[in-house]
Amino acid sequence: MRPNLLTRSEIxxxxxxxxxxxxxxxxxxxEAAIATLALIEAGEDGFGPLIEILNHAKGKEHxxxxxxxxxxxxxxxxxxxxxxxxxxxxxxxxxxxxxILTALTTELSKGAARPDAFPPEVLEFAAGxxxxxxxxxxxxxxxxx
Amino acid sequence: xxxxxxxxxxxLARMGAMHATxxxxxxxxxRHAKQQGWEFNQAEWEINSAGVGHACxxxxxxxxxxxxxxxAHDLPDDMRSDRVIAEAWDATFALHDGIPTKQDxxxxxxxxxxxxxxxxxxxxxxxxxxxxxxxxxxxxxDALAAGQQPDKTMVREIGYLMRTTAVYGSxxxxxxDRIDIRDRPEFKSxxxxxxxxxxxxREFVLDLVEHMARMKGGDVAVPLTHEMRRxxxxxxxxxxxxxxxxxxxxxxxxxxxxxxETALARVLSLxxxxxTKKRAVQCALITACANAETWTVQDVVQAKxxxxxxxxxxxxxxxxxxxxxxxxxxxxxxxxxxxxxxxETQEQLVACLLEPYGDMxxxxxDDLQFEEEALPRIDGTMSTSNLKGxxxxxxxxxxxxxxxxxxxxxxxxYYSENKYExxxxxxxxxxxxxxxFPLAIARDIxxxxxxxxxxxxxxxxxxxxxxxxxxxxxxxxxxxxxxxEIHDNLLCETLRPVDMLRCKLSFFGATKFDPRSDRWLRxxxxxxxxxxxxxxxxxxxxxxxx
Numbered sequence: 001m002r003p004n005l006l007t008r009s010e011i012x013x014x015x016x017x018x019x020x021x022x023x024x025x026x027x028x029x030x031e032a033a034i035a036t037l038a039l040i041e042a043g044e045d046g047f048g049p050l051i052e053i054l055n056h057a058k059g060k061e062h063x064x065x066x067x068x069x070x071x072x073x074x075x076x077x078x079x080x081x082x083x084x085x086x087x088x089x090x091x092x093x094x095x096x097x098x099x100i101l102t103a104l105t106t107e108l109s110k111g112a113a114r115p116d117a118f119p120p121e122v123l124e125f126a127a128g129x130x131x132x133x134x135x136x137x138x139x140x141x142x143x144x145x
Numbered sequence: 146x147x148x149x150x151x152x153x154x155x156x157l158a159r160m161g162a163m164h165a166t167x168x169x170x171x172x173x174x175x176r177h178a179k180q181q182g183w184e185f186n187q188a189e190w191e192i193n194s195a196g197v198g199h200a201c202x203x204x205x206x207x208x209x210x211x212x213x214x215x216x217a218h219d220l221p222d223d224m225r226s227d228r229v230i231a232e233a234w235d236a237t238f239a240l241h242d243g244i245p246t247k248q249d250x251x252x253x254x255x256x257x258x259x260x261x262x263x264x265x266x267x268x269x270x271x272x273x274x275x276x277x278x279x280x281x282x283x284x285x286x287d288a289l290a291a292g293q294q295p296d297k298t299m300v301r302e303i304g305y306l307m308r309t310t311a312v313y314g315s316x317x318x319x320x321x322d323r324i325d326i327r328d329r330p331e332f333k334s335x336x337x338x339x340x341x342x343x344x345x346x347r348e349f350v351l352d353l354v355e356h357m358a359r360m361k362g363g364d365v366a367v368p369l370t371h372e373m374r375r376x377x378x379x380x381x382x383x384x385x386x387x388x389x390x391x392x393x394x395x396x397x398x399x400x401x402x403x404x405x406e407t408a409l410a411r412v413l414s415l416x417x418x419x420x421t422k423k424r425a426v427q428c429a430l431i432t433a434c435a436n437a438e439t440w441t442v443q444d445v446v447q448a449k450x451x452x453x454x455x456x457x458x459x460x461x462x463x464x465x466x467x468x469x470x471x472x473x474x475x476x477x478x479x480x481x482x483x484x485x486x487x488x489e490t491q492e493q494l495v496a497c498l499l500e501p502y503g504d505m506x507x508x509x510x511d512d513l514q515f516e517e518e519a520l521p522r523i524d525g526t527m528s529t530s531n532l533k534g535x536x537x538x539x540x541x542x543x544x545x546x547x548x549x550x551x552x553x554x555x556x557x558x559y560y561s562e563n564k565y566e567x568x569x570x571x572x573x574x575x576x577x578x579x580x581x582f583p584l585a586i587a588r589d590i591x592x593x594x595x596x597x598x599x600x601x602x603x604x605x606x607x608x609x610x611x612x613x614x615x616x617x618x619x620x621x622x623x624x625x626x627x628x629x630e631i632h633d634n635l636l637c638e639t640l641r642p643v644d645m646l647r648c649k650l651s652f653f654g655a656t657k658f659d660p661r662s663d664r665w666l667r668x669x670x671x672x673x674x675x676x677x678x679x680x681x682x683x684x685x686x687x688x689x690x691x
Contacts, residue, residue, distance in 0.1 A: 080608050131577030
């Protein structure tokens with residue numbers, strides 16, 4: 001028992017918000033979160049490749065390029081391959097966040113300890129989904145509980 | 146066996162009129178506790194004369210022990226707030242997995258009173274807090290301290306001494322994830338760990354009010370009578386934070402609704418119920434009438450519904466003798482209610498019809514969980530024309546809404562900067578709609594349908610149009626789950642989010658729904674339910690104290 005261990009649901013919800021905050025759609029953000037958690041539970045660095053992908057995606061139009069020749073988004077290509085149930089190889093060079101692609105297209109082991117905290121970059125991206133409460137919303141009563 | 150169709154059941158107006166049934170999670174918890182002989186006891190009580198300190202309540206289930214660690218605080222009146230942004234409470238709680246050590250208690254003491262600002266561990270399953278009812282607490286302490294029992298009418302009407310403002314489970318603030326405990330038999334049905342926590346909170350609150358009366362009245366003070374103790378439940382104040390749950394857990398929602406509708410269909414199929422059951426249904430209706438009489442609300446819409454319930458139940462009871470003599474009397478009774486009474490009455494009747502049929506339907510409550518991760522992922526090899534066909538076949542009602550009209554997209558759901566809480570905004574008057582939270586299911590599936598080309602694979606389409614990914618996923622994953630989607634537009638200007646809250650809370654087993662606006666409400670849990678001592682004693686009946 002470690003008191004500060006991040007929980008699975010915290011990792012899923014924060015990473016999903018982070019991916020959405022970077023501009024991915026909610027559906028894609030959900031895939032990013034699932035892949036990040038899978039990497040972490042396999043004892044690998046999940047946040048690192050996620051941050052790479054989010055930095056790469058930030059400010060870009062979607063869908064991201066998955067044609068060879070330019071940096072390829074590992075999330076976009078990974079999701080596409082997983083949708084088709086296609087084998088991930090041979091892969092082109094220059095994939096950003098390759099581990100996320102791997103997590104989306106292969107079965108990873110489980111059971112590794114989860115980290116104690118989120119990297120600040122993930123939290124910054126996650127804050128991108130938040131909307132300040134407007135005066136109107138406050139007046140109408142946002143609701144208790 | 147024919148179930149009521151989702152076009153009837155899954156409308157928000159009806160969901161917002163649903164009542165607790167014997168399949169609800171609180172009665173299910175009480176049945177399990179009774180059947181399995183769980184032992185409850187107050188293991189620690191270190192609370193001083195000012196009402197400050199901690200207590201520990203244990204439940205021994207034979208194979209496992211759980212403990213509610215409760216912290217009582219001396220909260221000045223001006224700090225008492227039910228808002229989620231509050232920072233102090235009258236009492237705070239954690240449900241611990243096992244028997245807590247002194248170190249655990251110290252660790253919890255440093256964190257649990259802080260709630261969201263603290264951190265619990267995977268040895269904790271639930272985090273919660275509660276505030277006193279301003280009206281009730283002082284009255285009960287004063288009465289008991291003076292050697293008197295509290296005013297029965299007031300207790301009936303209010304129903305609680307403290308109300309919880311959050312009951313956090315499933316991986317919140319460091320607590321164990323649901324996946325860690327879902328295979329334990331005691332938590333197999335939905336929300337059982339939360340129901341256990343609230344049940345133990347009720348025991349603690351009753352003991353605390355008696356303690357405070359003793360501190361005030363000394364030898365003159367008396368404890369609550371057994372009958373009076375059972376009249377107290379635990380209040381709860383719930384707002385928009387709960388609303389997205391039903392949309393985010395569609396397969397679970399389907400399972401809940403399907404179980405309930407299956408139970409109803411089983412009961413409606415009885416051609417000649419025996420006289421005992423006929424009397425029991427009548428008795429349940431009379432009890433419902435009595436409850437409706439003490440159900441007071443300020444909300445105009447709900448007040449009208451309660452009025453309709455009173456007159457509707459009276460109509461049903463007036464015609465009960467004749468209708469219950471027919472073949473398939475329960476079908477006849479429901480048909481009568483559907484023709485002659487409001488939704489609130491119809492749904493109350495459903496609960497009354499189920500009440501005496503535990504032997505026929507309780508099995509449906511035993512496995513009401515579903516992990517949404519178990520839904521199949523997107524099959525990108527499906528053709529876009531097949532997906533389009535699925536939408537037309539199964540989600541046709543969504544295609545009938547004209548989303549070009551301003552009124553159909555008037556609202557948007559978002560995460561507020563205040564503690565990541567879901568909120569509802571007005572799209573054309575407030576900023577932030579570009580960050581809306583994905584609860585616009587009907588609109589998104591409608592738009593997906595319009596955007597899908599005649600040819601090509603779904604994978605290719607989603608690669609070009611990732612914004613439709615969630616909508617496509619729902620169509621594929623949920624098209625066979627009839628009760629997974631709410632059959633209403635959640636962006637509509639006439640939306641009343643309390644309807645979503647009411648539906649979920651009725652599955653919890655809550656009573657006395659008291660909307661305070663269209664966005665939040667108060668309820669009561671476990672009012673009139675057996676106490677721990679009743680569950681451990683001989684026969685205990687859920688509502689026999691009414």
